[in-house]
Amino acid sequence: MRSDTSKDEVSKVALTADERRILYFASLAPSGHNTQPWFIQHIEPLHWIICNDKSKWLPAVDPMQRETILSIGAFIQNLEYAADYLGYRCQFSLIASNNQDEKVMSVQLIRSGNQFKYNVETIVQRRTIRSNILSAGLKIEHIRQLIDNEPDLIHFIPHKTKSYYDLNEQTIEANKIQSYRNPAQKELADWIRFSSKDAEKYGDGLTTGSMEIEGISGWVVRNFYGKSNVMGKNFRNQNINQVEKQVASSAGWFLITSKDNSVSSLIETGRRMQRLFLKVKEKGIAIHPMTQILEEPSIYQSLNASIGLNDPIQFVLRTGYVKDYPEPVSLRRTVDQLVRMI
Incomplete structure (x- = not known):
């Protein structure tokens, strides 16, 4: 676990160990001002609804919640990679019809025999870099x-x-x-x-x-x-x-x-x-x-x-x-803070 992520509090939802790990990796997705505009409705083990957290909107710079939905997309990609790492495939079903709908996407995690394992360390180490970017052309x-x-x-x-x-x-x-x-x-x-x-x-x-x-x-x-x-x-x-x-x-x-x-x-x-x-x-x-x-x-x-x-x-x-790649530093809420009962 990254050092900039707080320790989990006692969860009100009985998450399995795999659920907790998948949601932790998913939560490392980027978002504007690092608002983390998502939460999870826990329907049953391995069956969730990914939701749009209205309290994390940025109305002054993102009045139509375009960036919010893009950030939730990044969260979903992390979730799928993490699920794959732990031996699950994701069955997604879109719920939202507009950027303001609270319920965005249903996901069920199903055990798979997939031998490919995504390297989740790339998720842990991802970070935005603002300084010391070189002008040398990309290969x-x-x-x-x-x-x-x-x-x-x-x-x-x-x-x-x-x-x-x-x-x-x-x-x-x-x-x-x-x-x-x-x-x-x-x-x-x-x-x-x-x-x-x-x-x-x-x-x-x-x-x-x-x-x-x-x-x-x-x-x-x-x-x-x-x-x-x-x-x-x-x-x-x-x-x-x-x-x-x-x-x-x-x-x-x-x-x-x-x-x-x-x-x-x-x-x-x-x-x-x-x-x-x-x-x-x-x-x-x-x-x-x-x-x-x-x-x-x-x-x-x-x-x-x-x-x-x-x-x-x-x-x-x-x-x-960049010559040196710094460690990730952005804050993250705990997994238990992401999950709500329906």
């Missing part, structure tokens, strides 16, 4: 492996192309807009866990570690910052300056599209993103989701035309090699 074989025969849905925009520079500029502009859009900034402030006490209490949200605010700066933020500081001009400008530095150094961008914006397409796109994300560490490649372009309408409305894509863009991922 052709690595790009091919990450696109994985889905060139119509996963698009690589290499360094020094026009589209690359367009994405850099649009990302900076979107961050400037969002940093000074008060509802979005307040929402960010609400999800930052400044103290160790808050981090332990909530088990979700952003920490100085996950935001890569390190050294003396990290110590100052942990001990002297609060929500009011996030709303101040200095914090906003520091964020914009950091984004400018980040986009100035990368090998390019991965864009992941979907055929439409239906619930089923968003779930599959979230799964697709997670499959890509879980392949990168062994290649020494970092992934940094930068979603602000998709969250600010004045920027998003011209995005497809500037890149030359027709289908909806669901993920904008900055990427490149």
Whole structure:
């Protein structure tokens, strides 16, 4: 178990050991501001409903819950890989008809004779990397492996192309807009866990570690910052300056599209993103989701035309090699906090 995951409390639901392990691995999926917008309705052993947790929505940056469903898709992909690791196959049935429905997907786990065992250590070690991404070009074989025969849905925009520079500029502009859009900034402030006490209490949200605010700066933020500081001009400008530095150094961008914006397409796109994300560490490649372009309408409305894509863009991922791959640091709620009785 990762060191940044709290110890489980006594569960109100009698989970089997396999259920507990599968849900732990599933819970390591990424989500905006690390809100972890999912919970499990436990129907019976090995039969659950994966649900949309409305208390974890981000209405200021994700008013239609598009990102929420994408995150649940990533959760589902982790769940399937973990089930496979423990010798189960998943029987899924979509329930939700829109992004706001609480019940999203039914899943039954069935014992299988599958000899393939997915390496769940890739799930444990996955992390977002924001800093020290190199500009050296990605190897052709690595790009091919990450696109994985889905060139119509996963698009690589290499360094020094026009589209690359367009994405850099649009990302900076979107961050400037969002940093000074008060509802979005307040929402960010609400999800930052400044103290160790808050981090332990909530088990979700952003920490100085996950935001890569390190050294003396990290110590100052942990001990002297609060929500009011996030709303101040200095914090906003520091964020914009950091984004400018980040986009100035990368090998390019991965864009992941979907055929439409239906619930089923968003779930599959979230799964697709997670499959890509879980392949990168062994290649020494970092992934940094930068979603602000998709969250600010004045920027998003011209995005497809500037890149030359027709289908909806669901993920904008900055990427490149890194010399050192840091350990994962994002908080996680306990398995028992995820599970509810029907």
